[in-house]
């Protein structure tokens with residue numbers, strides 16, 4: 241069977257066999273530390289076994305809730321930020337129609353899905369309220385801590401809207417809360433109001449939670465097959481856990497990116513040639529950025545959508561500061577074939593492409609770009625995705641998560657915490673006058689004068 245594979249053959253000129261041999265030992269050690277659960281942050285390793293060891297009763301409830309939402313709602317509002325947002329969106333955009341919310345209901349068959357609570361923009365939220373209009377809708381509020389400001393504000397607004405429209409009791413039946421099993425403001429609210437709740441396990445951090453109810457409920461509502469997603473992840477787990485370095489693509493990816501980091505390539509650009517992978521990159525950026533960017537270390541995870549960004553960022557990648565390498569996610573088999581037709585008069589000069597598919601052109605652009613960037617001293621890696629379906633996406637999620645854990649241990653940091661994100665929150669709370677933050681307030685206001 242085909243699988244997600246990692247190919248570094250095009251970067252051979254930048255990396256010696258000795259370096260790979262040396263690094264292979266280090267990644268095997270890091271892998272052991274991960275699996276022995278004796279490294280930093282080892283109380284957040286629940287994601288390691290999730291694909292084979294998850295709450296089956298809850299999984300069934302997720303499917304039931306998804307069916308109910310599909311039956312009684314034209315729109316689902318998904319409220320969450322960071323790890324409580326990006327995985328679901330990445331999956332739905334990767335798996336479902338490229339214009340999911342815009343195609344006719346006959347094609348889509350499932351509710352429109354919109355996201356909020358991922359910014360504090362009132363303009364965005366009002367726009368979304370206008371989109372919902374007077375249509376039937378449900379809300380999935382997702383927050384592991386249950387206290388994050390952005391989703392909490394958005395939820396307050398949509399909760400009020402639901403209650404006005406349906407009354408408190410019926411509104412409660414349209415609210416699904418995914419949060420901690422016992423603590424946090426959202427859990428308390430859900431218990432008080434009688435919302436159906438789903439659990440983010442204690443030992444699974446937000447950015448590793450896509451295969452819990454956090455990702456699974458919205459993904460199931462979109463009509464994607466969550467059984468297949470879990471099967472793919474289980475296959476990814478098997479490959480990552482059981483294969484030796486030579487056959488282990490996740491380990492090779494972790495090793496090779498760290499070889500380049502140690503040579504001064506401090507930026508990794510994740511590139512795609514399919515717009516529907518944009519949010520996979522966003523999910524990946526949180527995964528790697530929050531996991532590795534600490535103790536003054538780490539690769540800066542960036543991303544580009546190609547060929548779009550070849551007409552903007554392409555200049556920098558080809559010719560600017562030589563600080564980066566590129567990892568291309570290559571969907572090997574395109575979902576749709578669009579063939580370019582011959583025209584009698586070749587006014588646009590495109591007849592040389594007549595009979596060719598757009599995917600052929602896209603892949604030629606990709607291959608040409610890989611060689612051009614390599615010539616410009618940007619080493620290129622490739623992650624091959626056989627096709628865009630649930631199975632391979634599950635495998636891809638696990639591939640990146642496992643490589644991230646290994647890579648973090650290789651860096652000598654705790655890949656499973658995120659102490660740095662608290663700094664802006666403290667300042668924001670002080671400026672907002674949140675009780676308990678009075679001391680810092682005046683000093684901050686002075687600095688802003």
Ligand SMILES: O=P(O)(O)OC[C@H]1O[C@H](O)[C@H](O)[C@@H](O)[C@@H]1O
Nearest residue numbers: 322323324383384385388446661
């Ligand atoms: O799920 P929540 O607790 O609301 O957290 C949502 C996100 O925001 C936090 O500030 C963290 O930086 C992220 O790691 C997390 O995924």
